[in-house]
Amino acid sequence: MDQVRTVSDTKRKFYAHHTRPINSVYRRVVEELMVEMHLLSVNVNFRYDPIYALGVVTSFDRFMRGYRPEQDLSSIFNALCQAVQGDPQTYRQDAENLKNSVQGLSIEQISSWNSSLVSQGSASNLYERFKEIAFNDSFKYSRLFAIGLYSLLEQIDAEVVNDEKQRNSILQELCESLKLSTDKVQKDLDLYRSNLEKMDQVQAVLEDALQAERKRKQKRALEKQPATPTEEPAPEASGEEDSSSEDTPSS
Template sequence: MDNIRTVSDTKREFYNFFTRPISSIYRRFIEELLVEMHLLSVNADYQYNPIYALGVVTLFKKFMYGYQPDDHQDLIFDALCKSTGGDTKRYLEESDTILHEAEMLSVSDFKGNIVRLSQEEINEKLLWKSYYSIAENSKFKYSRLLAIGLYSLLEKISSDLVESKEEYNKAINQIANDLKLSSEKIQKDLEVYCGNLEKMQQLLTAIEDSLEFDRKKRISQKEENVLETSDDELKKE
């Protein structure tokens, strides 16, 4: 029997790929996402899916917004994918593809559509193939990252829909029914996701405000020093 990679193995591999220090503000998020992706990747029922990939990409971009230096974001994401056995290029390209396909749809197209499509129509779009592969796999391993991917698709189809609690709940219930997943789990995971995203945005805003305050304070101190120097020179004259 093959040895299953441990969390420690994956963390070690991640830090081999990304050798630079990670900002303390983002470190906990990165390590929690790394552990989550690891646990999924070693699960016997795990199956890669572009909607899951979209969830990973979306979560990473939302929570890593503002990370400096900016070019480290791509390197960290690459390390996350590689250390958990994923293909970085595939994650990015396929998540972009299904988002683009979703942009062409209406809400009614998306909700309950899988039951009306022929196999030929399903094979024409990566989004429908991804959707169908979940619905037809009774052992498909659900994750909150998949839920975030579904939420991202709904946002792309109609930002108004996710703002309307009643319509949003109807859409989630219909999608969960199509995919044979628990709507309660999806709703709960997305509620936590949106709440954490709001907290993170508030934290980043507070940090930006603090940095701006410090910048203005330094400028003010420099101006005061210049004035004091000028006054001293005048007194000497």
């Protein structure tokens, strides 16, 4: 029997793939996401799917906005996926394909998927996935799945989703048809939205601090520059010299 991977195993694997230190402000985001992905990956009822992938990608991209150095973001995301034996390109591609599949659909079509998505071309794959969830008594729900579902609704109509009353009504109908706990989904999404707001505030403070530091560096650089010496004005010709030259007799 294979030994179940531990959180420590996953963390070691992550830091083997991403060897650079992580900015302290974002370290907690990365490690919480890593632990959540780990716990799901070792659960016997968990099955990877594009909605979950969209939740992972969206969470990472939104909570890691403003990270410096920016070029480390790909390495961190890749290491996260590889640490739980996943393929980062698959996560990205599945998330993008899922968003593309709902182009042109309405929120109402998604919330009433069991009657409206059967023959909707590329969206028929979403219909099949929803059907698998609804008829799977052992489906492993996760916060990341809820975020993926929420992101899908945002992709279709962000204005409707930002309206609390409409959002809750849509989520209730969708959760009931998928046989998910409406209360659990709404609580997870409320926490997600709240944490995003807090992170946006942190990122704004960091950006202000970065700009202030740039200005201080520019000021110090200017102060270190040697002063440009002032050129002395050329002496004016005296009247005596002019008159003497005029008085010189010609030969």
